[in-house]
Amino acid sequence: MSTWFMISLLGTIAVIPIHFLSVEHSRLEERYGAEKGKRIGSILGMISGWGIFIFLIGLWISPQPQFLIPLLQDIVFILPLFGLLVLQIPLVHLLLGIVFIIPGAWFGIKGVTEIGLKESETHRPEKVITTGLYSRMRHPQYTGAILSHIGITFLLSSFYSLLVTPLVIVINYLLCWKEEKELVREFGEEYVHYQKSVRMFVPRVRQTDKQQ
Template sequence: MNALQTLYAISMVAWFLSEFLYKNMLKSGKDDQKGKDKSTLNILWLAIPFSIAAAVTIANLSTLPIINSNWVMYVGEAFILIGIIFRFIIIRSLGKYFTVDVTIKEDHKIKKEGFYKYLRHPSYAFSLLTSLGLGLYLNNWLSLIFAIVPPFLAFTYRIKIEEEALVEQFGDEYITYRKNTKKLIPFIF
């Protein structure tokens, strides 16, 4: 196993462990407005592991290179690491307002600084960057599709549900914020 493969293995374990810990430690509390999630957490926990398993399996069973060069694997690994690290930073920046299930806290406020100045859902954006990194690291067109599409669809559904809850809670304040920011990709989408 070379250094890149070792780093990839470590980053995949870190990705899984961090998401497992988030899921088990950052749930809504008893005083929060629950019942808004509409199974989005379950959908994400089906879509993301499925996409990872499918992408890796396809890469092991087929050869459909994105590019005939190893540099794409380095770019992919960089995206994996950037995604994991920045998702952690964003989750920490939200503090008690971050929950894995769609919830409104009692004293909830809309965060509009840092990454949130440009994106309404930077945590999801960096999670998707990690998925993109996996697809690139595997250097297989079908793996790339399976690494990105299921999580993207799951996050798109979750964003719809989450934004409904935020509009219900904050009304015009959130609608104005939504008009001035992008969902997942700065200045684009």
């Protein structure tokens, strides 16, 4: 594996403890005081959020072998990028990329707009959000990240990125697990009820009960 890919992979893993610390709001405020604790948590949250995003890009575009799905492999789309690079994308890879990227981007953008950019970066909501998309899934942004990773991996035919996809899913799960652990600490039974009513990653098509 290339040095660039390994740095991106290790960077993605290294960001996990930073994210864990960023959501420990009570602990940070007890140690540093309310205002300073909030500020430190916000800074760590932005570092971890943008860090994971940047390192994921590294996983996708770093030098690596390409894989090919042996189906309609002779049909290739040529995609020039800014006059600097020309991508040759097999039809099946293009279709799979679109299938994953479009809903992934929608979940991510919709999740941010409904909860707010500040809360998305700092992972510090003022209340339990149970409306809109959050009434159907607890973590649309992480679902979007997973789907987008899979879609871009197909689009670029990035073999190493494909290999580490299970790890990317596990990392996103761990981030959600830690966030929810702290949310239960902050909001108590209200968030426990929300956990029982709404799935973590898979959106519920129909609402079986009304969130309060």
